[in-house]
Amino acid sequence: MYFNEEFETLPRPALEAVQLKRLQATLERVYANVPFYKQTFDKAGVGPCNVNTLDDLQKLPFTTKQDMRNSYPYGLFAAPMEEIVRIHASSGTTGKPTVVGYTARDIDMWAELMARSFVSAGAHKGDIIHNAYGYGLFTGGLGAHYGAERLGASVIPMSGGNTKKQIMIMQDFGSTVLTCTPSYSLFMAEAALEDGFDFRKLKLRVGIFGAEPWSEAMRGEIEEKLNLAAIDIYGLSEIMGPGVAIECIQAKQGLHIWEDHFIPEIIDPVTGQRLAEGERGELVITTITKQGIPLIRYRTRDITSITYEPCICGRTHARITRMSGRSDDMLIIRGVNVFPSQIESILVGIEGVEPHYLLIVERQDNLDTLEVQVEVDERLFSDEIKVLQSLSRHIEKEIKDMLGVTCRVKLVEPRTIQRSEGKAQRVVDNRKL
Amino acid sequence: MKVEQISIFIENKSGRLAEITQILGEAGINIRALSLADTSDFGILRLIVDNVEKAKTVLKERGFTVNKTEVVAVEVPDSPGGLSTILQTLDAGQINVEYMYAFVERCGGNAVIIFRFDETDKAISVLKAKNFSILKGERLYEI
Secondary structure, three states, rough: OOOHHHHHOOOOOHHHHHHHHHHHHHHHHHHHHHHHHHHHHHOOOOOHOOOOOOOHHHHHOOEEEHHHHOOOOOOOOOOOOOOEEEEEEEOOOOOOOOEEEEEEEHHHHHHHHHHHHHHHOOOOOOOEEEEEEOOOHHHHHHHHHHHHHHHOEEEEEOOOHHHHHHHHHHHHOOOOOEEEEEEEEHHHHHHHHHHOOOOHOOOOOOOEEEEEEOOOHHHHHHHHHHHEEEEEEEEEEEOOOEEEEEEEEOOOEEEEEEOOEEEEEEOOOOOOOOOOOOOOOOEEEEEOOOOOOOOOOOOEEEEEEOOOOOOOOOOOOOOOOOOOOOOOOOEEEOOEEHHHHHHHHHHOOOOOOOOOOOEEEEEEEEEEEEEEEEEEOOOOOOHHHHHHHHHHHHHHHHHHHHHOOEEEEEOOOOOOOOOOOOOOOEEEEEOOO | OEEEEEEEEOOOOOOHHHHHHHHHHHHHEEEEEEEEEOOOEEEEEEEEEOOOHHHHHHHHHOOEEEEEEEEEEEEEEOOOHHHHHHHHHHHHHOOHHHHHHEEEOEEEEEEEEEEEEEEHHHHHHHHHHHOOEEEEHHHHHOO
8 A cells, every 4th residue: 555656666767866956956946045055066076067866966965954053043044034935943952953945846745754654554545643743843753643634634733732631532432553652652551551451452453653763672662552553653853754764564674754744864973975775873964955944964863774675565665774863863872872762672582571771871990881770570570689680681781792781770669750642761970080 | 378478579768668558557557577687779678467458458459569478477486596597497397587587475475577588388397397386377467
């Protein structure tokens, strides 16, 4: 099942021809309309006329989140304000938020890509889509909402929070598709269980989870506790919002990135050099149809790899692997690169351990220490000290064996690690560097 | 012959013990015996109470991790050598003690030792064969 069969299954030579044509048009547009691009292109000694093949994209400079902040709020817009019909912004955890503007055509394109994404996840017309992504400046809520309407499904605009009401509505309205962050889905299932309600009794068939990195192990946990197919979706507000890439329910092996609208590249985050197919590095995206704020070689900071292997679902678009963290989330502990998601996979692989954890990094006497806090629930708990101590040692050994980093596991009381209704906070880095 | 004991996971944070005893007190639950095992990070509080199910429910409602385990309560005369005879019997029967704690009965003047064994049934038969007095749960909850 496809939403736009022609474009989703376009043979690669035709797809690449579309990409090149759209890339060239986008470069002309930004060079003419956005002073930032004119300056950076000129400085790099390249112009739109130097890009004659898709490989020529590598000649162009990167765009970073800092560039967007420097142009706050509207400096990178390539369309006049009269054509901008919507403005979103990403959370400004550090400094000012990054602002994105959409023309009517951008909103239309986003709705289509999100509708494609729903179909890829196994949703269809007639589904009741319970949308628990936040509505507002954050792109999650409205992005999923417009896509659901474009698909022709019934969308319930729940937004985040108010967990008890979420559960009641899902139960009473017979929701069949859930969209929210993966950690919030587990939070809701736990909250339901506390009230004596089993989430598995809901009619939910598909869950589309994104906005934060999660692991294959966490997928298993969610599918077990919520009794649905859990699908990974990827997006970022700078590029568009949710629906940049999504898994197909047939394979659940990598997320198809809609290449007729975006050109993905994987680079070494340190050297900036492009990496080969299958190599893990930072995802860089160039938008090739956006009007409001096209971005050229935008460094997403998300770590993944790419494959162009044909997929059993029939889509010809490349697949990126599940995000294994962000290049700026990466912890370097005594010289070892550690992504929180790697620790998460290890924890969930241990019988009885919940994927709620907190990493605390300190520096004592010039030596980094990593403490992993793990909640003790009834399945793990024993009245004997030695059983709990051997559990801690087991987790420490698994982490040492898999990641090569020594840590100290601290068992904590259940529900003491903060559950998030948005992006989960997994790391506390107390090192003063 | 077995006695139900509840155990509670406690992080090493100030006020946790006070909170647990307050929750139990408000629920009208009486503590008969207790022992606290601790490490640098966490502790395990083990309790014999007069209403096991209710204690478990009220503590769980307040977010504590609670387990129920079966232990054995043995009565010994409160005199020198009392405990030693029990331990010798267990040793001869090759029974391992995981942990134990004791209290003294209010009126009878006997000591009661709570034992946690890895092989509870075997321990009971070894003790019974030597005529040790094993207290039933109901009796203990009422002390």
